[in-house]
Amino acid sequence: MSEHATLAGVTRVYPARAGHGAVHALGPVDLSLRSGEFFSVVGPSGCGKSTLLEVLAGLAQPTEGVVRFEDRAVRGEVPEGVGVVFQEDASFPWLSVADNVAFGLRRAGLPDAEIRERVDYALKFMGLVDFRGAYPAQLSGGMRQRVCIARTLVLRPRLILLDEPFGALDAQTRLLMGDELLKLWRETGATVLLITHALDEAAMLSDRIAVMSARPGKLIEILDTGWPRERDSRIAGEDDFGHITGHLWKLLRGESLKSLGMEAAS
Amino acid sequence: MSKLGWWRLGVVGGAVLVLEILCRTGVIDRFTMIPPTEMVAALWRLLLAGELNRDIAQTLSNVALAFVLAVTGGFFLGLGIHAWPRLRRVVDPFLATYYAVPFFVFYPILIVIFGMNDLPIVVIGFLFAVVAMIINTLNGLDRIPRVLLKTARVYRMNPLATALKIKLPAAALHLFAGAKLAVAYAFIGVIASEFILSASGLGYAIAYAYNNFNNEKMYALMLFIILLVTAINMSFYVWEQALVRRWGRG
Numbered sequence: 001m002s003e004h005a006t007l008a009g010v011t012r013v014y015p016a017r018a019g020h021g022a023v024h025a026l027g028p029v030d031l032s033l034r035s036g037e038f039f040s041v042v043g044p045s046g047c048g049k050s051t052l053l054e055v056l057a058g059l060a061q062p063t064e065g066v067v068r069f070e071d072r073a074v075r076g077e078v079p080e081g082v083g084v085v086f087q088e089d090a091s092f093p094w095l096s097v098a099d100n101v102a103f104g105l106r107r108a109g110l111p112d113a114e115i116r117e118r119v120d121y122a123l124k125f126m127g128l129v130d131f132r133g134a135y136p137a138q139l140s141g142g143m144r145q146r147v148c149i150a151r152t153l154v155l156r157p158r159l160i161l162l163d164e165p166f167g168a169l170d171a172q173t174r175l176l177m178g179d180e181l182l183k184l185w186r187e188t189g190a191t192v193l194l195i196t197h198a199l200d201e202a203a204m205l206s207d208r209i210a211v212m213s214a215r216p217g218k219l220i221e222i223l224d225t226g227w228p229r230e231r232d233s234r235i236a237g238e239d240d241f242g243h244i245t246g247h248l249w250k251l252l253r254g255e256s257l258k259s260l261g262m263e264a265a266s
Numbered sequence: 267m268s269k270l271g272w273w274r275l276g277v278v279g280g281a282v283l284v285l286e287i288l289c290r291t292g293v294i295d296r297f298t299m300i301p302p303t304e305m306v307a308a309l310w311r312l313l314l315a316g317e318l319n320r321d322i323a324q325t326l327s328n329v330a331l332a333f334v335l336a337v338t339g340g341f342f343l344g345l346g347i348h349a350w351p352r353l354r355r356v357v358d359p360f361l362a363t364y365y366a367v368p369f370f371v372f373y374p375i376l377i378v379i380f381g382m383n384d385l386p387i388v389v390i391g392f393l394f395a396v397v398a399m400i401i402n403t404l405n406g407l408d409r410i411p412r413v414l415l416k417t418a419r420v421y422r423m424n425p426l427a428t429a430l431k432i433k434l435p436a437a438a439l440h441l442f443a444g445a446k447l448a449v450a451y452a453f454i455g456v457i458a459s460e461f462i463l464s465a466s467g468l469g470y471a472i473a474y475a476y477n478n479f480n481n482e483k484m485y486a487l488m489l490f491i492i493l494l495v496t497a498i499n500m501s502f503y504v505w506e507q508a509l510v511r512r513w514g515r516g
Contacts, residue, residue: 057420058419059416059419059420077419077422078419078420078422080422082420083420084416084417084420086413086416086417088411088413089411089413090411090413090414090416090417092414092432092435092436093436093513093514094435094436094438094509094513095435103421104421107421107423107427107431135512135513135514136513136514137512137513137514
């Protein structure tokens with residue numbers, strides 16, 4: 001498989017400010033995403049996972065190193081073909097669900113018929129058809145996040161970056177959203193990078209999982225899950241699933257303690 | 267209407283009734299004030315006769331111009347100040363103390379600069395209103411969730427598109443608060459200017475009626491202005507509440 005996006009020697013240091021010194025948030029990180037894979041990054045809280053995503057998306061500049069997407073350098077601007085879903089609710093409260101989903105398509109100046117077709121498809125895909133005229137304030141947090149995913153999906157991004165998109169949802173909803181994400185990934189053929197702190201989510205969804213250290217975040221290990229492309233949340237019952245989460249936790253326990261300011265007991 | 271709303275209406279109605287009684291019984295003499303019912307009747311006659319149409323049109327167009335300039339200018343100035351934190355730290359105290367300066371005293375300078383016409387009147391209305399709009403724009407922009415601005419960058423929007431398609435609607439409810447103040451301030455600025463700077467307009471008409479002991483006309487005009495400003499503010503309020511219901515609290 002070919003390389004779709006790469007980080008080479010990327011670091012991110014937040015400059016010193018009044019009250020605190022410079023913060024070394026990330027890296028150096030070398031990472032290469034293969035075309036069409038589902039890649040997750042797990043790590044202790046505050047380890048720079050979101051910084052990694054922002055640098056890759058072009059939302060933040062790397063202090064050192066090079067970011068490339070489809071053989072072009074990414075510098076301070078989100079490249080065409082990249083979609084991002086954030087952890088926080090990013091739906092536009094002043095637009096109806098359908099208008100939220102159509103937002104990017106209208107900006108791209110697509111013909112009305114095509115916009116309608118793509119929006120209808122995305123609404124159906126995300127189970128939002130009955131809410132197309134509703135406003136985000138009338139929806140639950142999970143539904144609003146689905147609006148954001150639909151809004152990203154309609155633009156048919158070739159690289160989808162997800163920053164803990166289900167962080168605010170309960171465990172059951174998260175598993176079901178994971179299924180929808182897998183379906184979306186298979187149908188679009190896009191490359192997916194998922195940032196998460198939930199080990200089970202990473203283990204269930206990913207082709208490969210990178211484990212990050214406590215700050216400054218570096219990749220400790222990249223692990224192949226070996227799952228078939230056709231999969232859903234039911235693999236949570238398989239032996240391998242337990243092995244993978246067990247292994248992830250073994251790697252992460254020490255790092256998580258470090259990030260809490262405690263030393264590993266053994 | 268809510269129970270509280272009826273009570274409030276009752277307070278206003280009661281005050282008007284007391285005033286009516288005081289005027290009718292002669293406790294307040296006719297030279298000081300005419301009864302409210304006579305104000306209404308006088309206003310009705312004035313409007314039917316149409317003798318004030320020119321003054322009304324002039325004042326309203328001056329207020330409208332000052333208001334539109336203040337709201338658009340205030341929004342874009344607010345955007346600029348917000349985008350430039352250093353500038354903001356410099357001008358913050360000036361904005362905060364702006365209304366402490368009785369800048370009305372500068373009206374002779376405005377006449378020197380703009381001449382004896384409607385322009386200094388509009389400028390004073392604008393100066394009164396614009397800072398309320400700037401302050402509320404800054405307030406609104408401060409409260410836009412960062413994730414919406416990141417989303418704008420994901421959509422590769424330029425600064426102008428981000429301002430109009432994201433920041434403007436995201437801050438809309440705060441901008442409404444600014445616009446409501448701007449209406450009131452634009453009226454104050456324009457009418458007060460007409461008292462002293464003009465030979466026409468509602469402010470001038472009130473001053474003229476006052477100087478000629480024409481209480482009927484003076485009170486009718488005051489009533490007209492109060493009713494007008496209240497109606498404008500209420501329509502803003504209704505519009506704002508409709509948005510709040512639909513969008514949730516901003």
